[in-house]
Amino acid sequence: VVAVSVVVVAGEDAGWEQGGGVRDDVVGVVSLRAANAHRWSEKRAMSTTLRRNTMHEHLVLHRMHALNMLGQRTPVAWQQQEQRDPDDVAGLVRGQSTVFVSREKVSTSKLGGDITALGMFFAVVKLGGQEFHVQVDTGSATLAVPVDRCSVCKQGDRRYNTKETKNFVSCSDSNMCKSRGFCSQGVCGSCSASGGCCSRFDKEHCYFELKYADGAGASGSLLHDSFELVEGDVKASVVFAGIFEDSSDFERDNVDGIMGLSPANSACHPSCFPSVLSTVLKDNGAVKDMLSLCFTPTGGVLALGGVPDQILAEKPTWFPFKSSVYYDVKLSETMYVGNEPVQMRIGKTIVDSGTTLLVLPPSVFGQLQRIFEQNYCEVLGLCGSTEHWFLPGGCFAKDGFPMSSFPSLKFELIGDQNMMLELEPEVYMLNYVVDGEQYLCFGIQEMNFMNEIILGNTVMLKYVTIYDRAQKRVGFAKAAPSCGDGGGSA
Numbered sequence: 001v002v003a004v005s006v007v008v009v010a011g012e013d014a015g016w017e018q019g020g021g022v023r024d025d026v027v028g029v030v031s032l033r034a035a036n037a038h039r040w041s042e043k044r045a046m047s048t049t050l051r052r053n054t055m056h057e058h059l060v061l062h063r064m065h066a067l068n069m070l071g072q073r074t075p076v077a078w079q080q081q082e083q084r085d086p087d088d089v090a091g092l093v094r095g096q097s098t099v100f101v102s103r104e105k106v107s108t109s110k111l112g113g114d115i116t117a118l119g120m121f122f123a124v125v126k127l128g129g130q131e132f133h134v135q136v137d138t139g140s141a142t143l144a145v146p147v148d149r150c151s152v153c154k155q156g157d158r159r160y161n162t163k164e165t166k167n168f169v170s171c172s173d174s175n176m177c178k179s180r181g182f183c184s185q186g187v188c189g190s191c192s193a194s195g196g197c198c199s200r201f202d203k204e205h206c207y208f209e210l211k212y213a214d215g216a217g218a219s220g221s222l223l224h225d226s227f228e229l230v231e232g233d234v235k236a237s238v239v240f241a242g243i244f245e246d247s248s249d250f251e252r253d254n255v256d257g258i259m260g261l262s263p264a265n266s267a268c269h270p271s272c273f274p275s276v277l278s279t280v281l282k283d284n285g286a287v288k289d290m291l292s293l294c295f296t297p298t299g300g301v302l303a304l305g306g307v308p309d310q311i312l313a314e315k316p317t318w319f320p321f322k323s324s325v326y327y328d329v330k331l332s333e334t335m336y337v338g339n340e341p342v343q344m345r346i347g348k349t350i351v352d353s354g355t356t357l358l359v360l361p362p363s364v365f366g367q368l369q370r371i372f373e374q375n376y377c378e379v380l381g382l383c384g385s386t387e388h389w390f391l392p393g394g395c396f397a398k399d400g401f402p403m404s405s406f407p408s409l410k411f412e413l414i415g416d417q418n419m420m421l422e423l424e425p426e427v428y429m430l431n432y433v434v435d436g437e438q439y440l441c442f443g444i445q446e447m448n449f450m451n452e453i454i455l456g457n458t459v460m461l462k463y464v465t466i467y468d469r470a471q472k473r474v475g476f477a478k479a480a481p482s483c484g485d486g487g488g489s490a
Helices: 087-093 276-283 362-376 485-489
Strands: 016-018 021-023 040-044 049-051 105-114 120-127 130-137 143-146 207-211 217-229 233-244 257-260 264-266 273-274 290-296 299-304 317-320 334-337 340-343 349-351 358-360 395-397 409-413 418-422 429-433 437-442 442-445 454-455 463-468 473-478
Touching: 021 463, 040 217, 120 299, 130 143, 130 334, 207 273, 217 276, 233 276, 257 276, 290 437, 290 485, 334 362, 340 358, 358 362, 362 442
Parallel strands: 130 257, 143 233, 349 454, 358 442
Antiparallel strands: 016 021, 040 049, 049 395, 105 120, 105 299, 120 130, 120 217, 143 257, 207 217, 217 233, 264 273, 290 299, 290 463, 317 473, 334 340, 334 409, 358 454, 395 437, 409 418, 429 437, 463 473
């Protein structure tokens, strides 16, 4: 998402704080979600540096043009261990191999997007048979898409048709329209007799409001309808947020909304409703409470119920997470830039698919920058008083870049069995093509107002991440070269 939120260290239940309010949902820190706040805007001929028109400080790469992966979608049916699902006739015709992971069903779906031109990865879903592109975000729990009544939403986006629907959640429904704490008329349009938060747009319906620390936001009314993950053969009946109003930077080209995949089973904004992931898993009883993600420069794969072994290059290593709001892991207090140690006195480390880059706090980023400047200042664009590629959105011409001489970055994950995450320069220097010209962009971002590390898409380009909600653990494994193709089975 590129929505930045501020971590609340006072208590887990507080989640991520925005302004004076607190929300359970979005772990957004620099997430490139529907609220992405980073955008490349301008090519500087003088210095071969791409600078984004920075409306929000915290950002990373965003897109100059939308990448539509729909033409490359390949349906994938349910698959089981030891024998193929007898109903998977299409799979037999395609000659696909069985995914040997577990006896639970595993459903996989291709993802569109990329890390530079678009700055996010999205799934294709259907609500009431209507198709939407939604960012996959492990840092939030809400499914939100624009509706046809939105007068300020992005032109040309896909919108849920409400003209003939009776699927709005009623404000007077005490079972479905509940607020955490007391209903506040300062936020809600009005309060029902049962304490429900009634919409500012239509006082008969249940209200929601999403806010992010970068200033992005959306509000509207809750609805319920059938949900389908296109290609994944996953169907459920869900409650989702229908956007009546959003900020100008909430939606992105070809991406309409967001689908939260955090460990939270519900979200309160201020009305509380079940997360889409918890509902989908509940309605598909054969699906294990687990998901996995693989990202590539041109797309990716989302798997529900497990991890297809075809997308893995090695056996996963597991690390516990403690939060009920986001996926947090523990890192060693020392990272390495080549052989040089960097001390890290940090708070939490969050694994967030909604964050574009690897995000570091100033104390760590500053040490990293000094090591690069001390050893590689001769590289064009690395050092400079006004223009250099440590600035947000800094890119430089790829020709002549001494990739082989640059150091690898190493972070050690702490668990029953430790694991070293190693990012080679080919991983953290991101390729970006503009008008036929090739650039490299630094895939690491400083976040000035936080002391946390966010393992975003830069890390996920090399490692498959597996989110085992049932056992409260996150797995990491090097991705197979064909990861974005579903390992040949997607």
